[in-house]
Amino acid sequence: SEGKEILPRPPVVTVMGHVDHGKTSLLDSLRQTSVAANEAGGITQHLGAFVVSMQSGASITFLDTPGHAAFSAMRARGAAVTDIVVLVVAADDGVMPQTLEAISHAKAANVPIVVAVNKCDKPAANSERVKLQLASEGLLLEDMGGDIQVVEVSALKKTGLDNLEEALLLQAEVMNLKARVDGPAQAYVVEARLHKGRGPLATAIVKAGTLVCGQHVVVGSEWGRIRAIRDVVGNLAERATPAMPVEIEGLKGLPMAGDDIIVVQSEERARMLSAGRKKKFERDRLLKISNGRAEELEQSEE
Numbered sequence: 497s498e499g500k501e502i503l504p505r506p507p508v509v510t511v512m513g514h515v516d517h518g519k520t521s522l523l524d525s526l527r528q529t530s531v532a533a534n535e536a537g538g539i540t541q542h543l544g545a546f547v548v549s550m551q552s553g554a555s556i557t558f559l560d561t562p563g564h565a566a567f568s569a570m571r572a573r574g575a576a577v578t579d580i581v582v583l584v585v586a587a588d589d590g591v592m593p594q595t596l597e598a599i600s601h602a603k604a605a606n607v608p609i610v611v612a613v614n615k616c617d618k619p620a621a622n623s624e625r626v627k628l629q630l631a632s633e634g635l636l637l638e639d640m641g642g643d644i645q646v647v648e649v650s651a652l653k654k655t656g657l658d659n660l661e662e663a664l665l666l667q668a669e670v671m672n673l674k675a676r677v678d679g680p681a682q683a684y685v686v687e688a689r690l691h692k693g694r695g696p697l698a699t700a701i702v703k704a705g706t707l708v709c710g711q712h713v714v715v716g717s718e719w720g721r722i723r724a725i726r727d728v729v730g731n732l733a734e735r736a737t738p739a740m741p742v743e744i745e746g747l748k749g750l751p752m753a754g755d756d757i758i759v760v761q762s763e764e765r766a767r768m769l770s771a772g773r774k775k776k777f778e779r780d781r782l783l784k785i786s787n788g789r790a791e792e793l794e795q796s797e798e
């Protein structure tokens with residue numbers, strides 16, 4: 497069964513919730529624990545993801561690009577990288593419109609939710625009210641006999657973070673997350689940026705297989721040869737395995753979040769595939785514009 501080894505992999509987690517309920521603060525607090533765990537003395541570069549490593553040896557990959565728009569854009573492009581959504585609800589504010597939006601995004605993507613009731617340090621915090629609100633929105637919470645875990649946290653005071661991480665690992669265990677490790681990588685771009693000296697850089701997450709330095713790749717409609725792979729603390733790596741966020745260098749153009757990464761045999765093949773995809777994207781774009789014009793015309797005729 498060479499090349500077919502299926503192994504457990506860490507969960508990939510995205511944080512969602514209403515504006516100002518503490519998504520960024522929570523990610524920052526979790527990231528700080530990850531920095532401590534990695535003993536890197538501070539993450540020097542910005543990667544669109546980070547990893548929390550537990551003493552048990554288990555780890556959790558957090559995607560740093562929150563926002564419902566990013567989540568649905570990636571999903572629309574077929575990039576189903578998120579295993580679990582952490583739904584952040586402020587304990588004083590309760591369920592709000594974007595909380596409901598996040599719930600429907602998670603449901604549509606068939607991604608399980610773990611609720612983090614945040615700002616529990618506030619005098620006006622009322623997590624019981626939050627739970628009742630969520631229940632009335634149809635979430636089957638654990639306290640009420642369902643299987644959605646609810647954890648009380650304070651991103652500000654850094655309390656409850658261990659419990660949240662435990663809840664995520666438990667959820668992951670239930671999901672029995674596994675991936676093929678050997679063989680060509682199937683990966684997705686989470687975030688991309690242009691670096692002055694190093695050129696286009698893409699934060700990528702491997703879904704299956706292994707991405708190896710030196711491989712020829714097609715990324716969305718771009719292509720390149722992987723010149724360097726860096727892990728979340730910026731160390732050079734030879735390869736990237738499932739659920740391990742990495743930064744890849746060596747692309748000829750800037751890809752987009754949600755782009756797929758496929759490994760090909762040669763530069764010639766990479767160029768060809770990229771050119772074909774560019775043509776197709778351009779056709780789709782023109783079709784969209786002309787459809788838009790047709791709609792405009794119809795409307796002006798009405």
Ligand code: GTP
Nearest residue numbers: 514515516517518519520521614615618650651652
């Ligand atoms: P957007 O990205 O704008 O939607 O906001 P967000 O959800 O990322 O919230 P953010 O982390 O920016 O926090 C919003 C405000 O709430 C900030 O003033 C934070 O300091 C505050 N805040 C976040 N978490 C906590 C918490 O646990 N307790 C208290 N008291 N305040 C918090």
Ligand code: NA
Nearest residue numbers: 515516517520
């Ligand atoms: Na904010």
Ligand code: MG
Nearest residue numbers: 518519520521
């Ligand atoms: Mg934010």
